[in-house]
Amino acid sequence: MPRVTGAWATDVPTKNTDNRSGKASLAKTLHIKNYGCQMNVYDAARMSDVLAPLGYRHVDAPEDADLVILNTCHIREKAAEKVYSELGRLRALKQGRADGAVPMMIGVAGCVAQAEGAEMVRRAPYVDLVFGPQTYHRLPEMVARATREMSGGRGAGRGIIDTEFPVEPKFDFLPEAASQGASAFLTIQEGCDRFCAFCVVPYTRGAEYSRPAADVIAEARQLVDGGAREITLLGQNVNAYHGQSPSGGEWRLAALAAELAGIEGVERIRYTTSHPRDMTPDLIAAHGEIDALMPYLHLPVQSGSDAILAAMNRQHTAADYLKIIDLLRAARPDIALSSDFIVGHPGETDADFDATMDLIREVGYAQAYSFKYSPRPGTPAAAMEDAVPEDVKSERLARLQALLNEQQMSFNETFIGTTLPVLFDRPGRGDTQRAGRSPWMHSVHVDFGTAAEAAAAFGRTVDVRILSAHPNSLAALPVQGRDAALQEPATV
Numbered sequence: 001m002p003r004v005t006g007a008w009a010t011d012v013p014t015k016n017t018d019n020r021s022g023k024a025s026l027a028k029t030l031h032i033k034n035y036g037c038q039m040n041v042y043d044a045a046r047m048s049d050v051l052a053p054l055g056y057r058h059v060d061a062p063e064d065a066d067l068v069i070l071n072t073c074h075i076r077e078k079a080a081e082k083v084y085s086e087l088g089r090l091r092a093l094k095q096g097r098a099d100g101a102v103p104m105m106i107g108v109a110g111c112v113a114q115a116e117g118a119e120m121v122r123r124a125p126y127v128d129l130v131f132g133p134q135t136y137h138r139l140p141e142m143v144a145r146a147t148r149e150m151s152g153g154r155g156a157g158r159g160i161i162d163t164e165f166p167v168e169p170k171f172d173f174l175p176e177a178a179s180q181g182a183s184a185f186l187t188i189q190e191g192c193d194r195f196c197a198f199c200v201v202p203y204t205r206g207a208e209y210s211r212p213a214a215d216v217i218a219e220a221r222q223l224v225d226g227g228a229r230e231i232t233l234l235g236q237n238v239n240a241y242h243g244q245s246p247s248g249g250e251w252r253l254a255a256l257a258a259e260l261a262g263i264e265g266v267e268r269i270r271y272t273t274s275h276p277r278d279m280t281p282d283l284i285a286a287h288g289e290i291d292a293l294m295p296y297l298h299l300p301v302q303s304g305s306d307a308i309l310a311a312m313n314r315q316h317t318a319a320d321y322l323k324i325i326d327l328l329r330a331a332r333p334d335i336a337l338s339s340d341f342i343v344g345h346p347g348e349t350d351a352d353f354d355a356t357m358d359l360i361r362e363v364g365y366a367q368a369y370s371f372k373y374s375p376r377p378g379t380p381a382a383a384m385e386d387a388v389p390e391d392v393k394s395e396r397l398a399r400l401q402a403l404l405n406e407q408q409m410s411f412n413e414t415f416i417g418t419t420l421p422v423l424f425d426r427p428g429r430g431d432t433q434r435a436g437r438s439p440w441m442h443s444v445h446v447d448f449g450t451a452a453e454a455a456a457a458f459g460r461t462v463d464v465r466i467l468s469a470h471p472n473s474l475a476a477l478p479v480q481g482r483d484a485a486l487q488e489p490a491t492v
Contacts, residue, residue, distance in 0.1 A: 027055055028054065028055045028056045028057070028067065028102070029056065029058070029064055029065045029066045030048065030051060030056040030059065030065055030066070030067050031058065031060070031062045031064070031065035031068045031069070032044045032047060032048070032058070032070075032071055033062070033068070033069070033070050033071065034071045035072050035073040035082070035083075035110070036071075036072070036073025036110065036111070037073065037273070038185055038234055039185075039187060039235075040072075040073060040110060041185055042187045042234055043071060043133060043136060044069075044071050045180060045185070046136065046137075047069065047071070047109070047136050047139060050137060050139050050140055051067075054140055054143060054144075062090060062093060065104065066102050066104060066105065067104075067105045067106075067107065068090055068093075068105070068106050068107070069106075069109055069129075070083055070086060070087070070107070070108050070110075071109045071110045072108060072109065072110035072112035073110060074110075074112045074115050074200050074204055074376065080112050080115070080116055083108065083112050084123060084124060087106070087108070090104075090106050091106075091126050103150055105129070105143070105147075106126065106127050106128050107127070107128060107129035107131065107139075108127055108130050109129075109131050109132070110132070110133055111133060111204035111205070113130045113131055114133060114205075115203070115377075116130070117130065117161055118161060121161060128150075128160065129142050129143070129146060131161070133190075133204065133205055134190075134205070180228060181228070182227055182229050182230065182423055182425035182459040183230040183232070183423065183425040184223040184226075184230070184232070185231075185234055186216065186219055186223065186231050186232070186233055187211070187233075187234045187235065188211050188233050188243065188256065189210045189234075189236070189240060189241045189243075190206070190208070190209050190236060191205045191206040191207045192205065192207075192208060192236045192237045192240075193208045193237075193240075194275060194277070194313070194315065195313060196302075196313050197311060197380040197384070198312060198345065198373065198376065198379055198381040199376070200379055201236050203379075205236055208236075208237060208240055210240075210242050210243035210244075211243055212243050212244040213243045213244060213251045213255075213259065214244075214246045216233075216243065216256060216260075217259060220263055220266070221263060224263060224264075224265040227459055228265075229265065229267045229268065229423055229459070229461065230268035230269075230425070230437070231260065231268070231270075232269075232270040232271065233253075233257070233270070233272075234271075235271075235273070236273065237275050237278065238253065239271065239275065239279060239283055240278045241253040241256060252282060252283065253271065253280075254282040254283045254286040255282075257271070257286055257292075257293055258290055260292075261290050266292060267423070267461060268292055268294050268423065268439070269294065270293075270441075272298045273298055273340075274297070274298065274300070275300070276300075276301065276314075276316045276324055277315050279299070279328075281327075284324070284328055284331050287331050287332040288331035294439045294440075295332055295334045295335045295336060295439055296335065296366070296439065296440050296441045297328065297335060297336075297337055297338070298337075299321075299324070299337060299338070299339055300339050300340035301318075301339050301340070301341070301359065302314060302340055302341060302345075303318075303342065303345065303352065303355075304318050304356035304357070304358055304359030304360070305318070305348070305351070305352035305353075305355040305356060306355075307352055308347065308348055308352050311345060311346065311347055311381075321359070322359070322362065325363055336411065336440045337363060337364075337366060338366060338367040338368055338369075338441070339368045340368070340369050340370070340371075341356065341360075341369070341370040341400060342371055342373050343356070343371070343372055343393055343397045343400055344372050344373040344388035344392065344396060344397070345373045345381065345388070346381055346384035346387055346388065347385075348388055353400075356400065357399070360400070360403055360404065364411075365404060365408070365411075366407070366411040367404075367408055367441065368407075370397060370401055370404060371397075372394065372397050373393065408471065409469070412442065412469035412471070412474060415442070415469065415474060416467070416468065416469055417465075417466060418465075418466050419463050419464065419465050419466075420439070420442075420444070420463070420464060420466060420476070421439065421461050421462070421463055422437065422446070422461065422462055422463075422464050422476070423436045423460070424436035424446070424457045424458050424462060425437070425459065427458075428445060428446070428447070428454070432450055432451055432453070433446065433454060434448065434457050436462075438474070442473065442474045443473040443474070444464065444473065444474045444476055445475050445476070446464050446476045446478060448478055453478070462478055463478070463479050464479065465477055465478075465479055
């Protein structure tokens with residue numbers, strides 16, 4: 001899954017000060033720092049939802065927070081050490097608050113918490129909460145318990161740990177989703193049964209679970225009511241979705257997408273991350289049949305070598321993958337592809353790497369994510385022999401990324417001079433600027449000329465003329481006249 005890093009927090013001030021008295025209000029403050037993928041962004045939002053009844057509101061900086069949560073990812077090497085490094089900085093903040101009326105509470109969530117458990121509390125005894133990605137619906141109980149222990153004079157650092165896989169799905173216990181703006185994430189599936197040799201997800205997220213379609217539809221309607229126009233469906237293996245249908249049968253992802261596309265207000269649907277083995281004929285056909293399904297698909301292949309794909313336990317060949325690409329392009333000729341690549345998997349030879357480069361040249365990617373192989377403890381690949389030297393991995397990665405960057409730039413340049421519909425969901429650098437996404441996932445930056453025009457475009461889909469292309473974005477201007485921009489159909 002594509003990765004994001006940084007703090008997930010709103011700019012809503014929550015720990016207010018009475019101007020007359022100078023005393024702080026009773027509102028409690030929360031800061032969540034995310035590592036990893038979009039699913040962690042969604043999880044952070046739902047943590048916020050479950051903590052809201054306790055009075056928690058977001059702040060931008062951990063220094064201002066009563067509760068700091070590190071929402072972690074375990075997919076890369078040294079992930080745990082990065083978390084411990086951040087915890088060291090938080091420890092100093094916590095010690096500085098020790099004599100205050102409201103002591104700081106520290107929590108670690110996500111896959112590192114799931115993997116480390118008691119070891120994390122042993123190494124960082126000042127951590128108050130350690131909980132896995134399947135247990136954050138019980139976060140209010142954990143926070144209340146930690147608060148009682150602090151107020152009872154037993155101090156912090158007792159390390160409340162909750163990393164058991166619950167019998168009950170956490171989604172059954174979450175409150176209604178809060179507004180996420182014009183572009184929203186919606187988790188429909190969790191866990192994975194594929195057991196790729198390099199991946200920890202089956203061990204940290206558990207077995208595949210698909211939410212009932214009725215629950216997904218209800219949450220989608222809530223997001224639309226909150227202003228969402230684009231919904232990205234999330235799952236560790238999202239196209240393996242097989243949730244119960246409203247009539248009691250089973251829906252795969254294609255049927256769910258079709259139903260969501262029928263909700264008034266839904267303009268765009270995306271999904272990530274997918275596995276080639278689960279690109280079923282009905283899902284491929286859906287890309288040509290559902291207008292709201294955007295012409296952009298992230299479909300990881302990892303390697304172009306059949307030998308390495310077998311060692312990775314990917315359960316497909318390079319030819320299988322290329323056939324899927326051909327079928328997708330037949331169904332939706334303008335579809336753009338993104339992928340993941342791992343270089344230096346144990347046993348990878350020069351010939352194996354060359355096969356990956358050949359596959360990249362044959363497919364032609366609009367975007368891709370690439371990494372050097374890093375062993376994850378407990379995975380089959382970590383015990384494999386024939387490790388690739390680090391300098392060889394680095395050299396291969398540089399060559400691979402150079403090719404991918406060339407393809408990405410070439411793809412972006414094809415849109416210069418075209419008119420694209422862009423959903424504006426982010427502020428720009430100034431009052432007259434806004435940023436948004438094209439159907440092909442470009443980040444598009446537009447100067448509307450006036451603050452009023454920029455404000456009118458926020459949260460809406462506007463046709464813009466592409467002026468220039470850059471490695472990771474496009475620059476554009478609105479078509480003549482705001483009313484025309486909001487109404488005229490786009491042409492490519």
